Amino acid sequence: MPETAERASVGVDLARGGDGRLAALAYRYRVYLLCAGVVAVMCALSPAFRSWESARTVLKSATENLPAGIGFALVLICGQLDLSVGSVMTLGGMIAIALEPQVGWAGGLVVGVAAGAGVGLVNGLLVARARINSFIVTLGTMIIVQNVVFIVWKGDTVPARGYAVADWLSRPIAIILTPRVIIALVLAMLCGLLLLRTTVGRGFFLMGGNPQTAWYSGLRTRRYLSGAFILSGLLAATGGALYAMGEAVANSRMGEKSLMTIVAAVIIGGTSMEGGRGSVAGTAVAMIALMALIRGLNSLGAGYEIELMASGLVLALVILYDAWRIVQKNRTRGQRRELLAELAARPPAAGEDEDDTTEGVAMQTKDRTFALACAAMVACVAIVGIVAMYLYSVRQPAPAPTGGPIDVSTLRGTDNQPLVIVDDSPLNPPQRPEDPSKLSDEDPLRWYDMEYAGWRCQKVQQPPSPGDGARGKYVVCLRHMDHPYTTAYTRGMQKVADAYGIRLKTLTAGNCDASVQSQQVDQVISERPDLVIILPVEAKAVVPMLRKLHQASIPVIASNLIPVDEGMPYVLAWTGPDDWGQFRLLAREFARRMNNEGGYCIVRHMPGCSPYFSRTFAVVTELKKIAPKMKCLEMQTTDLEAEKSMQTVSAWISKYGQDLKGIVSADDSGAQIGINEACRAAKREDIIRVAAGNSKVGMDFIQAGTLHAITYQSAEADGALPMKLAADWFSGKQIAKSVYYLPKKVITKENVAQFLPAQW
C-alpha cells in the first residue's frame, strides 16, 4: 500500500533527525559548499590551477562583475529585474576612459558613475512612478543605452592614454589581493552592511517580501524602489569604470556578455526571483565559484562549449536543489512529528483508510513531484558525469614526428591549397599624417593607424629564443571567437603543430569578448607556456594584454587580426590576412564590374571589432580614388545575420530603386544569404555583389553566379602561418619582418574551381 510506504518513509526521516538538521545546515550554506567543492575538485584535477596566480585570476574575474551583480541582487530583493546592468557597465567604462583627457581620472570616474546613476534614476522613475513592468523598462533601456554608446563612440574602442592607473589597480598588495579586488570587495561589504545592519536595508527586504504590507506599514515604497534602481545603475557603472581603468581600455560592447553571468551568480547566491530574499555575500561567493569553475575547466583544456554547459548545469542543479528543498518542506509542513512517528510504529488498521483516502491522494501527488525532482537531478548529474568523462578522455599529447628534417611546405589544406603560404612583397607605408582622425572618412590616410599598423615599429626587447627546436614545446592559442572560421583556423594550426611535435592548447574568448580574453591572458601567464599565439578580439583592446604578456616575458605572436601600432612592439610578429589590402583588391574588381559608376551600399561587420572599419572604409576610400563616379548610398551593420540582412537590403532596394547598383558585404555566408534573398525577391539580380570570403555558402553563390567576387582568405593557412613562425623561432631563426601577410587573391566564377572544397 502506498500510504504505508509513505508513512514509513516519513517515520524513517524522523528517526534520522540529526541528518535532517545536517541537510538544513547544508542547504543554508549551499553556496559556500558549492564554492569549496568546485575549488577542491579543480585543485585535485588540474595542477595548473593550484597556484597563487590562478587564485588571483579567479578573484579578479569574479570581482569584475561583482558591483553590477550586487546592484542586480538589490533590485531583485525589491522584487524587480534590472536587465540594463550590462549596458550600464559599458557606459560607465566608456565615459571613465574617454573623458580622462579632459577631466582627469577622478573626473571621468565621477561622470561615468553619475551617468550610471542617471540611467538607474530613469529606470526607477519608470518602474515606480509610471508603474511599467521592470522587465519591459530595463529591456528597453538596455537596448537604448547600448546603442547610445555605439552612436557616441561610433562602435569603436577607446584606449587609455597611460598605464599608470591600470598598473596601480592591478598591483598585488597581499599575495592575491590587488587594489581593484579590494575596492570591489569593500563596495560589496558596504552594500552588505547597508542591507543587513540598517533600517533602509530592512526596508528593501520588507518591500520585496510583501509590497502591500510594506506600504501599509508606512514605508515609502516608491522611493525605495527608485533608490534600488539608482543604486544598481551606480554600482554597475562603478564596476564598468573600475574594470575599464584596470584594463586601460574600454570596448563598446564590453558589458554585453555580463548579464548571463550576473543572473546566474545572483541566483546561485541564494537571491530569490520572487523578492524579499537575498544576500550580497552569497552573490560574491557564487561569482567566485562560477569563475573558479570556468578557469579550472580552462586550465584542464576544456573548450568554450564545456564552459557554457558547465555553468548552465550548475545553475540548473542549484535551482533544482532549491525546488527539492521546498517540496520536502511542504511535505512535512503542519505535521506533528511525534504523532506521525507513533502512527508509523503502529500497523495500519483496515477500517482507518476511509477518512484517509483524500489525504493519501494528496500525499501521492506530492510524492510524484518529489520523484520528478529526483529524476531531473539524476539527469543533470548524468550529463555532468558524461561531460566529466569526456574531459578526462581528451587532450592526449600529440604524437611526436619520427625524426628527420621537418618539411611543412608539402602540407595541404582541406581545400587542396598549400597550407603554409606567405606574401613576400616588401612593406612600404606612406607618410603618416599629423592627426589622421581629423581627416574625412573618405580619405585613405584617415585610417592610417589601422591599415599600416605595425609596418614601421620599434620592437621592445623580446625574450630570447631557446634555440633548441620546436619538439615538445607547449603553445597556447587564444582565439577571439567561436566560429566555423576559427574551427578551420585551429585545424590548420594543429596540422603544423603535429608536424613539429608541438603541444597545442586553444582557449576561446566567447564571442569576441574582450574581458574574457583578458582573463584568459592572466590565466595563461600563470600557466607559463613556451609561446602564446593570440587572435586579438579587437585591435585596441588587445594592447594592454600584449603588454602584460610581454612583462611576464612570454613570447607572443599575434594573428588574424592586427593590433594597433601601440601593441606591435610587444609581439615577435603578426601574421594574418591583409584585410585592408584584400578589400582594396575586391573594390577594384567591384569597380570593374560596375563600370566605375553607380551607387552602392555596404553591409558592415559587427561594431566593436576591427573588420567593422576595414571591410567598410577600404572599399569607400579605394573607390573614391579609382572610381569617383561611384557613390556610397548607405552602410549598415546587420550583425551578419541572414534575416536582418534581408530586411535591410529589401529596404535599400525599395528606397534607392535603380540608383542601387551594387552591394558590398563583410561576410559571404549569413549576410550574403540575406542579400541574395532580397535581390531575388525584388527581381534585382542585376545588382553587383561582392563579399569577404570564403565560406562554402559564398563559393556556392559564386558558382551559381549570384555573387560576383569574394576575397580568398584561407582559414587553415591563417592558422598554419603563426605556428610555422613559432617553430622557426624555437629553433633560433631570425624573424625578419614584423608583419607577415597571407597572399591576397580574389575568387570569381572563373577560378573558383581550384578553391573547392570549402574549408568551412
Added chain:
Amino acid sequence: MSELSAPDIDARAQRKNRLFELVSVLGVWALVMLLFASGCVISPKFLTARNLMSAAQAVSLLGIVCMGLAFVTYSRHYVDLSIPGIMALSGAMAISALPYGFAASLAVGMATGLAIGLVNGLVVGYLRLNPIIWTLAMVSVLAGLIRWAYGGLQVYPDEATAAGRAFLNLYHVKLVSLADGRIELPLIVGLLAVLAAAAHVVMRWTSYGAQLKLTGSAYEVARLTGVNVRRVVATAFVVSAATSALAGILLTSFNKVAAFYIGRGYDFEAITAVVLGGMALAGGRGSIAGVIGGVVAVALLNNVLSLVKVDDFVIGEFAKRVIQGCVFIVVVGLHSWALRRTGMDDA
C-alpha cells in the same frame, strides 16, 4: 452641496472609461495605423506591394515563434529564454536526419524541440521553478551541447539528394503565385496565418484556453477551482517549444546551414513583439490578434525607419534602435496606464 450629482459623475467616469477601453482594445493596432500613415508620408516607396511583402516575410518567423511564446506569457510565466537554443538544435537535428528522408528530418527536428519543451514544461510546470532562470540555464546547456556535438562546425544539408534540396527549398516554397509571380504567398506567411488562427481558436474557444486564462490571471484560484494548473503551464511550454522548433527548421533552411548561432536574439525580439501586442507580463491578458499586431508593429517600425534618409550613416543605424527601444517602453507604458485607468488592472 456637491456640484455634480452622483449619476453625473458616473456618466462622466463611464465616458472616460469607454475612451480608455477603446485605447486599450485598439492597443497596438493604433500604433500600426500610425506607423502605416507615417510610412506613407515618409517615402513613396513604402506603399508598394513588394515593400510590404518583404517586410511581412522578414518577420514571419518571428511571428511563428511569438504564437507559441504567447501561451507562456499568457500563463504568467514571462518568457521562454531557451528559444534560441531550441531553434538551433532542432535545425541541426533536422539536417542530421536528412539521410533518412525529408519527412524523417522534419519529424526529428520537431521531436527535438518537443523533447526540450517537455523538460521545460515538467520543470517549470510541475516543479514550479522560476521560468526565467530555468530557461536561462537550459539555453546555456543547449548552446554548449550544439557546439560540442558538431565540433564548432557548420552542418550543411547534402544538395545532391532530393531530401537535401527539398529541405533547402522549404523556406522558399510559395503557396500561391499569381500574375507572373508579382503576387506571391510564401509558405511561411501562410504558416503564420494558420498558426495564428489555430492559436486564436485554442485561446478563445477551447476549455484549455479558458483554463490558461484563469491560470494566468490567478494561479491559486485556478488551482482551487480544480484546474490542473501544472499541466496547463507545462503544455504552454511545450507549445512554445514546438513553434520555436518549427521556426528553427525554417530558419535553418533559409540559412542553408545549421550552426549554433541560428536563432540568436529571437528570445528578446519575440518577447518584445508579444508584450508590444498587449499581452501583459502579469498574465491572462491580451489576445492573439494583439500579438499579431505586435509583430506587424515591429516589422513596420523597422521598415519605416529603414526608409528614412539619414546623412550620417553611423548615427542613422543606431538611432533606429534607440527609437525602437523608446517606442517599446512608451507603448507598453501607455497600455498598462490605460488598463489601470479603466480599472481593469491594479498592477
